[in-house]
Amino acid sequence: MVFSRRLLLIVIPVLALISITGVFYVLxxxxxDQLPDEKDLHGLIYQEPRRAPDFxxxxxxxxxxxxxxxxxxxxxxxxxxxxCPDACPTALIKYRWVQEHLEEDKDRVNFIFxxxxxxxxxPETLKSYVEYLKIDMKYLTGDEDDLQxxxxxxxxxxxxxDLPEVEGGPGFRSSQTENYLMAHTSLIFIIDKxxxxxxxxxxxxxxxxxxxxxxxxxxx
Amino acid sequence: xxxxxxxLPQGPSIMVEAPWVRxxxxxxAGYMVITNRGGEADVLVSVNLDFGGMAMLHETxxxxxxMKMKMVTNLEIPPDSKVELKPGGYHIMLQDLEQPLxxxxxxxxxxxxxxxxxxxxxxxxxQESPNSSS
Numbered sequence: 001m002v003f004s005r006r007l008l009l010i011v012i013p014v015l016a017l018i019s020i021t022g023v024f025y026v027l028x029x030x031x032x033d034q035l036p037d038e039k040d041l042h043g044l045i046y047q048e049p050r051r052a053p054d055f056x057x058x059x060x061x062x063x064x065x066x067x068x069x070x071x072x073x074x075x076x077x078x079x080x081x082x083x084c085p086d087a088c089p090t091a092l093i094k095y096r097w098v099q100e101h102l103e104e105d106k107d108r109v110n111f112i113f114x115x116x117x118x119x120x121x122x123p124e125t126l127k128s129y130v131e132y133l134k135i136d137m138k139y140l141t142g143d144e145d146d147l148q149x150x151x152x153x154x155x156x157x158x159x160x161x162d163l164p165e166v167e168g169g170p171g172f173r174s175s176q177t178e179n180y181l182m183a184h185t186s187l188i189f190i191i192d193k194x195x196x197x198x199x200x201x202x203x204x205x206x207x208x209x210x211x212x213x214x215x216x217x218x219x220x
Numbered sequence: 221x222x223x224x225x226x227x228l229p230q231g232p233s234i235m236v237e238a239p240w241v242r243x244x245x246x247x248x249a250g251y252m253v254i255t256n257r258g259g260e261a262d263v264l265v266s267v268n269l270d271f272g273g274m275a276m277l278h279e280t281x282x283x284x285x286x287m288k289m290k291m292v293t294n295l296e297i298p299p300d301s302k303v304e305l306k307p308g309g310y311h312i313m314l315q316d317l318e319q320p321l322x323x324x325x326x327x328x329x330x331x332x333x334x335x336x337x338x339x340x341x342x343x344x345x346x347q348e349s350p351n352s353s354s
Contacts (some may be wrong), residue, residue, distance in 0.1 A: 082246045085315065087280050087287045089244040090307045093347075129245040157286050186287035202282065203308055 040216050042209035043190065043199035052191045053153035057114065057140040060126035065138055068195065074217045075110040075191040079156050081117035081182055082129050088113075089133075090203055091188060096135045097207045098214060108218055111137035116151065116158040116184045118144055158184035192217045233258035234297065234336045239329060239343035240350050241314070242307070243321050250275075250312030250329055250343055255302040263334040264295040270328050273317035279310050289313070297333075306349075321345045 080088035115121040126139040187200040239252035277292040326342040
């Protein structure tokens with residue numbers, strides 16, 4: 001009698017412990033299912049995806065482009081300027097690589113490049129830029145009044161940096177002061193089919209990861 | 221350790237490999253690998269082409285996800301090491317060139333080093349790095 005009571009005093013707490021642990025384990029499994037991003041996406045993930053702020057700008061053909069028209073497709077957005085010699089071409093070459101590897105899914109992804117330099121980036125400049133790079137993309141510009149809210153909404157920082165006068169050597173002349181460089185936020189933002197901002201990639205991330213994430217968001 | 225140092229040539233010994241220029245719609249960027257096999261450092265102080273235009277050494281740096289281009293006035297090449305100019309890093313910024321650059325051709329780039337003097341390379345003009353990895 002005493003023996004069995006003692007046994008119960010041991011068995012019941014142990015059983016309780018096992019079932020509580022079991023419940024936690026199951027909860028853990030289901031909570032993982034609710035956070036696919038942690039395992040499936042490779043960029044800087046927005047923990048709470050928010051609806052991408054809509055905007056209307058002008059593309060390289062002088063036509064109106066509105067972000068909300070891209071619902072049901074995935075969009076990539078990068079901010080830069082045409083006179084950028086190294087970083088922007090590097091980012092856009094990533095665009096081209098991803099576009100080439102998407103094959104039949106190409107038309108379901110929008111590649112967008114928005115200027116931070118509307119002073120120099122007029123539609124004509126944008127057009128020759130896009131044609132030069134041979135990417136099926138939208139290069140967007142507009143009045144500063146139209147661009148400013150877009151820059152603000154995406155948290156884009158940039159500033160002009162004047163090029164200094166440079167001394168010449170043989171076959172060399174000083175730069176015109178009309179030229180300036182711009183420092184700017186260099187992330188590729190990714191928006192899903194429901195217009196939510198999901199993650200951002202840096203220029204040093206792998207093309208393969210960018211492609212994998214775009215494909216994942218297309219199939220989601 | 222000491223013996224190893226004695227085996228290095230006195231003074232800097234600069235070699236430039238795989239020079240290439242990637243054209244962009246509004247200018248171009250020059251890239252290459254500069255190796256110093258010598259026992260002393262050298263400094264790249266300026267670059268120029270055979271024709272007019274702007275050629276300046278820059279470094280793309282990302283601070284807090286903001287891309288900046290910093291002008292580099294003196295690029296040190298330490299002894300027994302190499303410095304790589306590649307997309308997203310150090311590069312020769314080329315703008316307002318008096319002659320256009322055609323993909324597939326080459327362009328002469330003159331590198332002026334403090335101790336080694338002028339080294340001239342023929343850079344391949346291409347959209348992609350001539351090396352195996354892009």
